[in-house]
Amino acid sequence: MNYIKELNAFRNFLLTNQLSVGAISLWHTLMSLANATGWKKRFNAPSQTLCQLSGLSRQGVLDARNSLVAHGLIRCESGQNGRAPVFEMISLVKEPEDGQTRNTRQATVDTSLDRLPDRPLDRSLDTSQDRLPDRPLDRSLDTSQDRLPDQPLDTLLDQSPDNILTIPKQKQYEKEEDEAHAELIAIYEQNIGSLPPLLCKELLTWEKRLGKEIVIEAIRIAMKHSGRTFRYLETILTEWEQAGIKTVAAVFSYEKQKSEKGTSFQKQQRKTVTIFDALRKEAAGR
Structure with missing residues (x-):
């Protein structure tokens, strides 16, 4: 062909x-x-x-x-x-049939004789020999x-x-990135609630800033404290960002220290209340 x-x-x-x-x-x-x-x-x-x-x-x-x-x-x-x-x-x-091809070529020769009477027939018709190699047409095209x-x-x-x-590497990377985003949004909706499209973009922005694992840990803590709003989650992430947290290990250390400080403060409050109760009882006895 x-x-x-x-x-x-x-x-x-x-x-x-x-x-x-x-x-x-x-x-x-x-x-x-x-x-x-x-x-x-x-x-x-x-x-x-x-x-x-x-x-x-x-x-x-x-x-x-x-x-x-x-x-x-x-x-x-x-x-x-x-x-x-x-x-x-x-x-x-x-x-075309062989006879038709010969007739067409003969007609070309006859017409050329009318136009170019002063030049030899072979040079006026076959000028391609000086320029083109002798090769089949199919080989020249294919x-x-x-x-x-x-x-x-x-x-x-x-x-x-x-x-x-x-698949090109860039498209493969984009595909894997989209799957990771979909997984993070699914984790949020399964544990906290439905997430509107605009808040999806906010959640993915936090993922880029702090990392996927840290955002998932924030979702876990929000669920643990019955936080059912995106605002509650964002408060946790903002606090961690201001504290310079970059890894999940840093999250555990930070939350442990905060928990210990909270426990110490509660003990101090209970001790203060106990002293005031003793004073009130002493005054009432008088």
Whole structure:
């Protein structure tokens, strides 16, 4: 097949035939894979690869494939023994008959004689010999054959799902970060209550400032003291931030010291009350 001619023929096909956007996308995807294989007549193409390259869902690929088969643009057979489906592209390019080609060339020669009578026929018609190398047209257009290894398509395309396409590191990082945010919001709502969208942003801001583990510890302490508002949680986080707390271990140490100070203050209060009670009793006895 000639890639450029097939693209032009498919464009002309769409002028008189109606195809869905998914079917058009799948045709271009299959044609590019056929080109990658060196124009093998039949080739395997895993569904996951087609989904990734065409941007369609599995059901979308199936619907588009059925549409292309119905319009006579491709042939498809289900894969056997766990292998991917087998596809065959049906050419849309109609090559002229040999007689028509000769007649067209003869007409070109005859016309050129009328326009250029003073120049030799061979030099006026065949000027490409000085500039272009003597190579087949398909090789000049399909340069991908010079780059691809000579190996079966199955080893090139029919790979395990983990190796077909690798997610870029940046997208993988963003995905993991979104999952971590969702987990923190879920912990808050399971233990304290519903969190409006604006407060979700505030909670994630605290996560960036102090860290996820510290925010979770603040949620635990708020729940322990029956704090059921975001304001209560924010008060705890503000206090820790002002105290310069950076780790969960520092949280435990800080809360332990605060608890000991509170216990000492309560003992002092009870001692003071006891002295006043004794004085009141002594005055009453008099």
